[in-house]
Amino acid sequence: MIDLRDLYQEVILDHSRNPRNAGRLTEPSGTAKGHNPLCGDLITLDVLVEDGVIRDVSFDARGCAISVATASIMSDMLKGKTLEEAHDLFRRFQKMLTGPDAEAEGLDKLEVLAGVREFPMRVKCATLPFHTLRAALDNEPGTVQTE
Amino acid sequence: MNAPAGQNPEILAARDDFPLLARPMNGRPLAFLDSAASAQKPRAVLDGLRDFYESEYANVHRGVYLLSAQATDRYEAARETVRRFLNAGRPEEIVFTRGATEAINLVAETLGRSGRLEPDDEIVLTVLEHHSNIVPWQLMRDATGVRIRAAAADQDGNVDVEAVFREVTDRTKLIAFSHVSNTTGTVLPAREICHRARERGILTLVDGCQAVPHAAVDVADLACDFYTFSGHKLYGPSGIGALYGRLDLLTSLPPWQGGGSMIEEVTFERTTYAPPPARYEAGTPNIAGAVGLAAAIDYVQRFGSENIQRHESVVLKYGVDRLQAVDGVRLIGTPRHRAGSISFVMDDVHPHDVGTVLDREGVAVRVGHHCAQPAMRHFDVPATIRASLGIYTHASDFDALVEGLGKVKGLFQL
Numbered sequence: 332m333i334d335l336r337d338l339y340q341e342v343i344l345d346h347s348r349n350p351r352n353a354g355r356l357t358e359p360s361g362t363a364k365g366h367n368p369l370c371g372d373l374i375t376l377d378v379l380v381e382d383g384v385i386r387d388v389s390f391d392a393r394g395c396a397i398s399v400a401t402a403s404i405m406s407d408m409l410k411g412k413t414l415e416e417a418h419d420l421f422r423r424f425q426k427m428l429t430g431p432d433a434e435a436e437g438l439d440k441l442e443v444l445a446g447v448r449e450f451p452m453r454v455k456c457a458t459l460p461f462h463t464l465r466a467a468l469d470n471e472p473g474t475v476q477t478e
Numbered sequence: 479m480n481a482p483a484g485q486n487p488e489i490l491a492a493r494d495d496f497p498l499l500a501r502p503m504n505g506r507p508l509a510f511l512d513s514a515a516s517a518q519k520p521r522a523v524l525d526g527l528r529d530f531y532e533s534e535y536a537n538v539h540r541g542v543y544l545l546s547a548q549a550t551d552r553y554e555a556a557r558e559t560v561r562r563f564l565n566a567g568r569p570e571e572i573v574f575t576r577g578a579t580e581a582i583n584l585v586a587e588t589l590g591r592s593g594r595l596e597p598d599d600e601i602v603l604t605v606l607e608h609h610s611n612i613v614p615w616q617l618m619r620d621a622t623g624v625r626i627r628a629a630a631a632d633q634d635g636n637v638d639v640e641a642v643f644r645e646v647t648d649r650t651k652l653i654a655f656s657h658v659s660n661t662t663g664t665v666l667p668a669r670e671i672c673h674r675a676r677e678r679g680i681l682t683l684v685d686g687c688q689a690v691p692h693a694a695v696d697v698a699d700l701a702c703d704f705y706t707f708s709g710h711k712l713y714g715p716s717g718i719g720a721l722y723g724r725l726d727l728l729t730s731l732p733p734w735q736g737g738g739s740m741i742e743e744v745t746f747e748r749t750t751y752a753p754p755p756a757r758y759e760a761g762t763p764n765i766a767g768a769v770g771l772a773a774a775i776d777y778v779q780r781f782g783s784e785n786i787q788r789h790e791s792v793v794l795k796y797g798v799d800r801l802q803a804v805d806g807v808r809l810i811g812t813p814r815h816r817a818g819s820i821s822f823v824m825d826d827v828h829p830h831d832v833g834t835v836l837d838r839e840g841v842a843v844r845v846g847h848h849c850a851q852p853a854m855r856h857f858d859v860p861a862t863i864r865a866s867l868g869i870y871t872h873a874s875d876f877d878a879l880v881e882g883l884g885k886v887k888g889l890f891q892l
Contacts, residue, residue, distance in 0.1 A: 332504070335838055339831070339889055348826075370830040370846050371860035393860055395828035396890075450834060 333449040339396060342404075342443045347396035350403035356389045361470035365463030367455055368476060372398045374460055378409075378467045385409045385417060388464075395456050397447060402460035404440050414468060421461045428454050481873050482796045486789040489781055493870040495520040506840025509878035514660050514688055514819045514866030515844050517713045519774075526773030527715065530766055538765055539739060539756075553765050556772035557755070560720045563775045564705060565696040571728065573721040573755040574768050578687045579610040581706035581721035582654070584758060585683055586614035588731040590622045594651070597623030601652040602645045604629040604637050604666070605856045606659040609849040611685045615654065624651070631856055635662035635811030639670045652681040657689035657705075661850045661864065662811025663794075663819035665689075672701045681727075687711050691868065692790055692817040694783035697722050709767065713869070714774035718767030721758075728754035735760040778869065786869055787817075793867055794820070797876040801865075804883055806892060810862045821848075821862040824883065827890050829861040835889060836863075839882035841875075 359377035366373050372394030379387040388406040392399045409417055420438070427435050428448045435442040447457045459475075466475045493499055496518045501508055510518060530552065536545040538553045560572045575581040589595065601615055605628050612626075619626055627645040631637045642653060653675050657668050668689075672682045683704040686695055690707045697705045703724050710716040723731075733740055733751045737760030742750040751757050778786060797820055801807050810821040824832055833845035844864045847854045854860060865879055886892075 335835060335889055338834070344890065368847075370828070371854070372830075373860065395830040397831070453830070453834060456830065 333446060337446040338450060338453075340443055340446070342440075343396060343400040346400035346403040350390075350392065350399050352389050352403065352406040353391065354389050355391060356387055359387075359389075359467075361467040363463050363466035363471060363475060364473075365459045365466070365475040367394070367398070367459050370395060370456065372456060372459055374398065374402055374463050376402070376460065376463045376467045378464070380414065380468065383413055385412050385414070385468075390460070390463075392460075394459070395453075397444070397453055397456040398459050401441070401444060401457045404443070405460050405464065408440060409464070417464065417468065421465065424461060425458060428457060482792050484788070484792040485873075486781075486785055489786060489789040489869060490872065492520075492781065493872065495522065495777075496870050497521060497524070499870055503840040503842065504838050507878070509839075509841045509875040511865040511867065511871065511875055511879060512842045512844050513691070513868035513871070514711070514864065516710045516716065517691060517868045518870065519715070520713055520777050522777045523714060523770050523773045527766055527770045530769045535766065537762055549765060552769050553763070556768035559772040559775050560722075563690075563695075563779070564720075564722050565698050566722050567698065568725060570754050571722055571725050573723065573728070573758045574763055575706070575719045575721050575758075576717055576764070577708035577710070577719035578685055578706045579614075579708075581704075581719060582611055582683065582685065583614045583617075584721060584734045585704050585706075585723070586618040588734050588758075589652070589681075590618040591732050592730070595622045595624050598649060599624045599651045600627055600647060600649045601625075601654060602627050602629060602642060602650055603653075604642065604655045605631050606635070606637060606661060606664060606666075606850065606853045607654075607656055608660050608685065608687070609851070611654055611656060611683075612852070625649075628852065629655075631662075631664070631853075635659070635664045635813045635857075637664060637666050639667050639674065642671050643674060646675075646678070646680065650678075650680050652683065654683040654685070656685040656687070657695070658686075658692065658817045658819075659811070659813075659850075659853070660688045660819060661821050661848045661853045661862065662813055663688075663816040663821070663866075664811060664813035665815035665817050668702070669700050672703075676701050676703075688818050691778070691786075693787045703727060709771040709774060712771070712774050713777060715767045715770040718764045718771045720771070723754070725754065728758070733760075734758050737761040739763075781869070790817070790867060790869070790871075793871055793873055793876075794818070796873045797865060797867070797879075800876050800880050804880055806887065807883065810857050810859060819864055819866040821864045823859055823862055824886065826892060827886055829863045831890070832863050832883070832886050835886045836879070836882040839878065839885060841879050841882045843879070 356377035374392040376390040686707040705722040709718040740760040806825040829845035
C-alpha cells in the first residue's frame with residue numbers, strides 16, 4: 332500500500348498552500364470554469380495565447396490540495412508552450428494517472444503527482460485543472476464538470 | 479478516553495448484530511461514521527431476506543396459488559409494520575416507493591398535475607434541504623409556474639418556526655422540509671411547523687430520512703400531510719422506502735406512474751384507477767425490499783425508539799465534545815437540537831484531503847456537499863466532513879476519528 336506521504340509530498344503541499352500564478356489575467360484570450368461536484372473543487376482559469384503560444388496562465392482555485400497543486404505546477408509549465416505541446420502534456424498526464432503503468436515521460440515537475448494513480452477516487456481532482464485548461468484554450472462557455 | 483455515562487448496554491451490544499462492521503479497513507478496525515448516507519445491515523434483515531426468498535417468494539396480488547397469497551400477506555404485513563412505525567391511521571396511507579427521493583417526486587408530480595396549484599402559488603422549503611427535497615419541486619415549478627421560497631437558517635444552523643413562516647404568504651400551498659438535516663444534524667420543529675401550517679390550510683411534506691433512524695416518529699402527532707423515509711438509512715435494504723400520505727389526499731391526487739396493479743379496468747378508450755395505495759404502486763413492487771424493511775423496523779423496535787434516541791444522544795454529544803476540543807476543527811452547524819450528524823471543516827485542509835487520510839486510518843466519513851449545496855452556500859464552505867452515527871456507533875469510533883485528524887495535522891504539518 333502506497334504511503335500517504337507519497338501522495339502528499341512536500342512539493343504538493345507547498346504548491347497547494349502557495350499556488351503560483353494565482354489570480355486573474357486582465358486581458359485573457361480564453362477563460363474557463365471547472366467544477367468537480369463530488370468534492371466542490373472550483374477553478375477559474377485564464378490563458379493568454381498569442382500566435383499559437385501560451386504567453387500567460389492564471390487561475391483562481393478553491394479546492395483540495397491535489398487540484399490546487401496540479402493547477403499551480405501545470406500553470407508554471409505551460410508558459411511558452413505551443414497549443415500542441417499543452418494538449419500533449421495533458422495526454423501524458425492522463426496516461427500517468429490512468430494508464431496501464433505509471434509512465435511519466437516528459438511530465439517534468441508534474442511527475443510529483445504520480446502517486447494520485449493509487450487513489451482512483453482522487454484522479455478527477457488532478458485532472459480538473461487540465462480539463463479546465465482545455466476549455467480555456469478553446470474559450471468554451473459554460474462550466475467544465477469532471478463527472 | 480473514558481466511555482461516556484448514560485449509554486444503554488443492550489444498544490452497545492447491537493454492534494455485534496452487524497457482520498460488516500467486523501471487517502478490517504486498510505488494516506485497521508473499521509470506524510464507520512457514514513450512516514447518514516446509508517446504514518449497515520443487521521443479521522435480522524439479511525436472514526429475513528434470505529428466508530423470504532427461500533420459502534415464501536412469489537409475485538404479489540392476484541395469484542391464486544398459496545405461495546403468491548403468502549407473499550402478498552408478507553408484503554401487506556410489511557405495510558402494516560410501517561403504518562405502526564409511523565403511527566399512521568390506516569395501511570392505505572402507506573405507499574411503498576424506491577426511497578424518499580421517489581416519494582417526493584411522486585408527491586411533487588401528482589400535486590403538480592392535480593389542478594390544485596395555480597401559477598403564482600408558492601411552496602416553501604428550507605435552506606438546509608437535501609437536493610431530493612429541492613429539485614422535484616423545481617421540476618413541478620417548471621410545469622405549473624409556482625414560486626419556490628426558502629426559509630433561512632441562522633448561523634448555528636437552526637431553522638425556527640418563525641423563519642419558516644416569514645416565507646409563508648397567502649399564496650403558500652405547501653411547506654416541504656426535512657425533519658432532521660443531513661448536513662448539520664439540525665432537528666427542525668416539525669410539530670410546530672405542521673400544526674401552524676394546518677391551521678392555515680397549507681399542506682406539509684416532511685422528509686424523515688435522517689429522523690426515523692434516531693427517534694420515534696408519529697405522523698398523527700406531527701399533523702403532517704406527507705411523511706417519507708428511505709429504508710436503507712434505517713438498516714433496511716436499498717431500493718425501498720415509504721411515503722405516508724393522508725388518505726383523502728392520496729384518494730384525490732391523480733395517479734403517478736401507469737402500469738399493472740394501479741388500475742381497476744383498462745380499455746383502449748378509458749382506464750379507471752385503483753384506490754391508494756395500489757394507485758401509486760404501478761408494476762411489480764420491491765416485494766423483498768418491503769419484507770426487509772419490515773425486518774429492519776422490527777429490529778430497531780426491539781430496542782425501542784426512545785432508548786435509541788437517549789443512547790445515541792450520549793454518543794453524539796461525546797462526538798461533538800471531542801471534535802470541538804480539536805485545535806483547528808470548526809463545526810459547521812451547532813444547532814440547539816441535533817440528531818445523527820456532525821459536520822465540520824479543518825483549517826487549511828480541504829475536506830477531500832481529510833477524507834483520504836481518514837480512510838487510511840479505517841475511518842469512513844463522508845466529505846463533500848452532502849447533496850445540500852444551498853446549505854454549503856449558507857455556511858460559506860465548499861464542502862464539509864460529516865461524521866454520522868447509527869445504532870452500532872460507539873464512542874470509540876469518534877476516538878478513532880479524532881486520532882485520524884491528528885494524522886491529518888501531522889501530514890499537513892499543521
